Amino acid sequence: MSRIPGxxxxxxxxxxxHDPRTALPAPGPARVLVELAGVEKTYxxxxxxxxxxxxxxxxxxxxxxxxxxxxxxxxxxxxxxxxAGIDRPTAGTVTVAGQRIDTMSEEALARWRGDTVGIVxxxxxxxxxxxxxxxxxxxxxxxxxxxxxxxxRRARDLLGLVGLGDxxxxxxxxxxxxxxxxxxxxxxxxxxxxxxxxxxPTGNLDSHTADEMFDLLVDVHRRGTTVVLVxxxxxxxxxxxxxxxxxxxxxxxxxxxxxxxxxxxxRVAAVRSGGAGPLAASGATAGExxx
Numbered sequence: 001m002s003r004i005p006g007x008x009x010x011x012x013x014x015x016x017x018h019d020p021r022t023a024l025p026a027p028g029p030a031r032v033l034v035e036l037a038g039v040e041k042t043y044x045x046x047x048x049x050x051x052x053x054x055x056x057x058x059x060x061x062x063x064x065x066x067x068x069x070x071x072x073x074x075x076x077x078x079x080x081x082x083x084a085g086i087d088r089p090t091a092g093t094v095t096v097a098g099q100r101i102d103t104m105s106e107e108a109l110a111r112w113r114g115d116t117v118g119i120v121x122x123x124x125x126x127x128x129x130x131x132x133x134x135x136x137x138x139x140x141x142x143x144x145x146x147x148x149x150x151x152x153r154r155a156r157d158l159l160g161l162v163g164l165g166d167x168x169x170x171x172x173x174x175x176x177x178x179x180x181x182x183x184x185x186x187x188x189x190x191x192x193x194x195x196x197x198x199x200x201p202t203g204n205l206d207s208h209t210a211d212e213m214f215d216l217l218v219d220v221h222r223r224g225t226t227v228v229l230v231x232x233x234x235x236x237x238x239x240x241x242x243x244x245x246x247x248x249x250x251x252x253x254x255x256x257x258x259x260x261x262x263x264x265x266x267r268v269a270a271v272r273s274g275g276a277g278p279l280a281a282s283g284a285t286a287g288e289x290x291x
Contacts, residue, residue, distance in 0.1 A: 033195060033226050034060035034083055039092035041078050041249075052078045054249040056092070060228065062194070065221040067240035068230045075249040076230050077199055083228060084117050084197050085109045097194055114143050118188030122200040124180045126172040132159060132183045133168040139190040158186040162216060178209035185216060189225070196220060198229040202236065214239065 041053040052075045060066055070076040081087040082094050085101045094102040097116050101109060126135045136155035145151060159168045162182040164175075172180050181201060188196055198217065202210035214236050221227040229240075237243050245253035 031062040033062040035095045039089045042090045065227045070246035074246045076246040118193035118196045120198040120201040122203040136187045
């Protein structure tokens, strides 16, 4: 794959990360990109009060790849919604890229989100009447980044990056589910966000296509973007360098590393069987992990 358009190639002199002879570099001190401190989130519907998060503390460094796991209703998607500025905490603070986003106005938050965060959803969220290249260019149009030709050129470059350069002018209905998710990933990268968030981005795909999507997200991470994903898939969780397990609104385990290159068989088996591993530590059964 070619490098992400617009992002400078790091001048480290290290071999390419995909070289099988090269081990992943040992993590060094990282600038804090995301910090949740004492976060509580409660949803109120009439007389019913539902606590979603209870005293969550979480720090993510710039350049990390973190997978958030847990059974349905555990609060894992609430964590990523707060990080993305989609939701606000009932108590506590949320700081991303040095800014307290929980105190921002809606207008300021929308601008911040457009500049800082790319989001990939489970159900793609592509506009059906726009072609792939038009969908990818949409964030650039909203942000008024460069001229029309430059936006279209960057959108085509990003589609080439995700392997869809020859399908740029097709409508979403003319693409497979995996191809639509590739378009969604390209769109999320359009404004060169510091942070890419995926809320079950592989949840609507078959296992083979899900594995390909994870490979693509790993490549995005290796090129310098901080990636935070929510997943139910124990195989993908086992490949993550860092896994945060959420249960009953609390972080119950924060562990790693995994193997970004391929699933480690023993670790996947442990996650599936309920033995040692991030999902087991959270108390999730194999059935809950797939729920």
